[in-house]
Amino acid sequence: MPMLTPDGLAGLIFIFLAVVTLAGAFIAATALRLPRAVAGLALGFCGLAGIFYFLNSPFVALMELLIYVGAVCVAIVFAIMLADPGVEKARTARSTAIPAALSLPVGALFAWGLIILARNTMWPAPAAKLNPGDTVDIGHSLLTTYSMVFELISIVLLMAIIGALVLARKGRD
Amino acid sequence: MNASTEVYRLIAFLVGLIAFAALNAAYLVWLERKVCGHIQRRIGPKEVGPYGLLQPIADGIKLMTKQVMLPPQVDPVLFRIAPALVLIPAVMSFVVIPFSENLVAREINVGLLMVFAFASVNVLGLLVGGWGSANKYAVISAARCVSQNVAYEIPMLITVITMVMITGTMNLNEIVMQQPDITRWYVFRFTASPLAPVAFIIFFICSLAETNRAPFDLGEAESELIAGFHTEYSGMGFGLFFMGEYANIVIGTSLATILFLGGWQSPVPFIPGGWWWFLAKVYFLIFCVMWIRWTYPRTTLWGLLNLSWKILIPISLLNLLLTGGMLKLMPLAGGAG
Known part of the structure; x- marks a missing residue:
């Protein structure tokens, strides 16, 4: 079983963390209730912290948890706390067809630009000894x-x- | 040690820690009722088993067989995950706590930071639970809990930073190693900081407030808020909040033990150190927590916030400055500072 080699397991963990991060971001962007959006944001931060830990930087991972989940999310929740928890975001009356049609090419263009940038940049060589946090x-x-x-x-x-x-x-x- | 034994060791530790958290919560409830009973000149539980020792098991069965109600107005997702959000970070924090020199699930260099990172998630669980309940008492309670936690996290972290300046490390086991006997416990290390016992008291008060224990239990002030953020929870949903609260008390007292009271090290040379010392110190501090709870009446929110912002934060800042000055003038011989 190739899955059970250390590399295979590491890959599985990475995919899991990436899915958690993306799912959190997706919930944060699409949830109709504000509390759920914040919970999604917290989930995304946790996934991100997991990726930092996966990349052998426990210090950054824990800071991500401490500051983003423990402080930023709590501050956001506190700020919107006094809103009525049951209220759903009003659905806009505008037609969503044109924005949806426009957003795809714009997003694709943006992603393409980022990919080109990432591939052509001269990244500094990765540190020879990974810092153990x-x-x-x-x-x-x-x-x-x-x-x-x-x-x-x-x-x-x-x-x-x-x-x-x-x-x-x-x-x- | 090869990779697969490490994995098995970690799994064994995790199962053990979860069992410890659950059993510990069950028996701390029993202890709490006994301590409270004796403080109030009653006997406390005595019917189920000798000295009421089987009471927690009966309680556990009762909680697990109860129906978990989902009131109609609540947010079903947030309502369900909130109890887990309170318990999981507490169990995660146990991973880095050294029960003895080798009895630690995972020793990492930033162990102290890890405990605080996970402790900060706990508040989110209370908030989500209070809000998901769609109950005005729960929302008020969650708002109180957050303002309280934010206010007390500051003096606590300042005190911890002071301790890290003295110890020079955030590895919990190394901090314990630096305190081999009672004269070198950090609570008595006047050469590092003349305010060391004050720092211990600040840390202890803050951990009381962070775990929402009386006299700081404004979040669940029964006379005003029914039961606060867990008003709507029944059965094991409430049980998990309770387990989380007791697990957090153990985490807070463990940190106090590790930072100030020498962790698993023996205070006297003729008895060897080990997990028994660690547990003895932790349970003594937990007894003090209960003693305080049943001795002092609940404070007001106003008094609580004033205590933090006007007394604890200035004193802890003063302690930070003094310690920095002391360390500059006379570097510690024993510590790494």
């Missing part, structure tokens, strides 16, 4: 190579916090 290396690169990006992101977060405070103040007095 070592936080020391990640810390070093965050504070040396990527320190600029790191600081910029923290400025964005600071602005978000100040913005939230300003908005909250306004309601109070």
Whole structure:
């Protein structure tokens, strides 16, 4: 049985994770009820975390879970929590035939462009020794190579916090 | 070790851990009722078996034979997956907990992070359950649970970051290895952080709040919200929420044991360390959790959030700064910091 070799099993696991991710994304995009859409999003994030783990980066996988499932999804749910849970998204009265017909070629064009880009880019050579999720290396690169990006992101977060405070103040007095 | 024995070992561990989570929940309920009974000068369960020891089994049979009701208004998919979403992350977190030096399902370098990553999914389960129930009490309870969990995750993570700065690793077994006797438990490591016991207390309070235990059980305040997010659940649906809650208590106290109380290491040199020490410390902390639950009345939501934002977060930030300064001035001899 070729399925039961380590490579075969790894392939099966990868396909399973990819299907989970895509299914989650599909639910998130098509669900009529907001709670289900968020649950689909969380499922997609879990699948993505699984793919990161599969690619031997447990640190990124766990961060994906901690931040995207544990924080982003919870924040989204919290934000729309006060909406009536039973309400379904109103079906639009517009005809969907033209957008559907247009979306296929546009999507195909986009996919084709991405594939061309992915195939022709000079990707950096994969690291010789796969990093076993070592936080020391990640810390070093965050504070040396990527320190600029790191600081910029923290400025964005600071602005978000100040913005939230300003908005909250306004309601109070 | 070749690949196939590793797979069998993992499967055996997973089955064992699920059995542990279930049995543990059953007997913690018994313990809870006994502790609560004695604290309130009652006896607690005593009819089924000696000292009521068979009570959890009777309860289990009762829960499993009950019909799982699906009220007409609920979202059938979300309503059904919510209990599993609460229990599965808790069981997953057990995978990295070292019960003794070798008794750990999978030792990974970022074990501490893994526990917190899965713990954060737990909230989503409560939210989905509360919302899927289409019950206003359940929705209010879920909203309370989230604000509480978000508020207490911050001081908890700051405290954990402080501990990681001291230990220099997120591998739970290595953290335990650094605390071979009681003087080197991190709760007493004043050379690393003068506020070490305070850090332990902050961590303990936060884990109480994260698991929605009294006095922080605003999510299921019976007098106001019936039973909170699990109002609509019957039979084993409710049973899974309960198992998840007790599994999360064990995870929280295990982490407190590992980070501050030396894990499976023996506190004294003449008794060897092992899983018995780990379980003894964990169950002692669980007893404290129950003791607190039956001693203090429920706080208000206002008081709860104020405690976190105005007291715990500033103190934990101060602790972080102090620890960073101490580590810079006098690097630890024992730890990797």
